[in-house]
Amino acid sequence: MDNNLNTSKFKRFFKSKNTVTALCAILIVVVLVVGYTWRVNSATKPVSIPVAKVTIQPKTEITADMITVIKVPKEALKGNYIDNTSSVIGKYSNVNTVIPAGSLFYKEAVTTKEDLPDSSLYDVPEGETLFYLTVNMLTSYTNSILPGNYIDIYISTKENGKALVGKLLKDVKILAVKTSDGKNVFENSDETRVPYVIIFSLPEEQHLLLRKINAINNYSVYSGNSGFSRIDIIPVPTTANFEGSDEQITSNVTSQYLQDYILNMAATVPEDVPIVDNNSSINNNTQIVE
Numbered sequence: 001m002d003n004n005l006n007t008s009k010f011k012r013f014f015k016s017k018n019t020v021t022a023l024c025a026i027l028i029v030v031v032l033v034v035g036y037t038w039r040v041n042s043a044t045k046p047v048s049i050p051v052a053k054v055t056i057q058p059k060t061e062i063t064a065d066m067i068t069v070i071k072v073p074k075e076a077l078k079g080n081y082i083d084n085t086s087s088v089i090g091k092y093s094n095v096n097t098v099i100p101a102g103s104l105f106y107k108e109a110v111t112t113k114e115d116l117p118d119s120s121l122y123d124v125p126e127g128e129t130l131f132y133l134t135v136n137m138l139t140s141y142t143n144s145i146l147p148g149n150y151i152d153i154y155i156s157t158k159e160n161g162k163a164l165v166g167k168l169l170k171d172v173k174i175l176a177v178k179t180s181d182g183k184n185v186f187e188n189s190d191e192t193r194v195p196y197v198i199i200f201s202l203p204e205e206q207h208l209l210l211r212k213i214n215a216i217n218n219y220s221v222y223s224g225n226s227g228f229s230r231i232d233i234i235p236v237p238t239t240a241n242f243e244g245s246d247e248q249i250t251s252n253v254t255s256q257y258l259q260d261y262i263l264n265m266a267a268t269v270p271e272d273v274p275i276v277d278n279n280s281s282i283n284n285n286t287q288i289v290e
Helices: 002-015 017-044 119-123 204-223 256-263
Strands: 046-052 067-073 128-134 150-159 162-178 197-203 232-237
Touching: 128 204, 150 256, 162 204, 162 256, 197 204, 204 256
Parallel strands: none
Antiparallel strands: 046 067, 128 197, 150 162, 150 232, 162 197
16 A cells, blocks of 8 residues: 555656656756766867977978877867878978978878879989970870880981981880879879870980980071981880889980980080070071080
8 A cells, every 4th residue: 555655656746847847957957067078078188189390391291200299188279180190191291381390280281292283303313304205195105104104215307318216215214294284194183184295304314315306306497407307206105014123223225326316416515614695696507505
């Protein structure tokens, strides 16, 4: 009997509107207190964030020794920052962006090497010089010459009424392929891009050979000198495979005859020769110089 009476009182207690209202109010207060406490703890709890250990200049590769990790309250962090070291190492500081010592790494301040303007400049081996060779869909083998691939360079001209064709250089590594407005042809893009130049680097003597070919062609056109035939530079993809090789592959001249042919039509001005007046006229006895 007593148990039934207690049960009845308990039921009446929870059926009371005042009781339900009071319990709901208490529950709401508990939820607010717990939620507020959780948010305060989350905001004030320190988190580990990578920051610049030293000042990093524009277009600089970010290495592990340039980074340190600090702990700061998450509430103090603002902006589109990077929250882990692995996402920073190996990236580059963006163009016209200096990352001060102690600064967070913001996503807009770092980029990949490939996305840097003229990223090919960073792959030039020491002692070599860049050369830009104009191409089109035909001479690029319908876009089959890719960055990282190797080509051989042939030349074609006319000598003593006969066609002269031969391989001048071998194993030339392509650094970049760009459109006429400087975009990388093979970067991720929905647009179709037509190659305009292929970019590679050469040791200075080989670089000067190709520069002299350009000078010969220009001299032949502007001077009207019929003694100079146009020399075409022809890139040809090589079948050699250097993938995975630790050996440093360098280009080299394959034909002494072709090299002498070019050198006989052009002279190189030593670096200590005074600069001549650019307004002086060209005559038929003038040598082509770099």
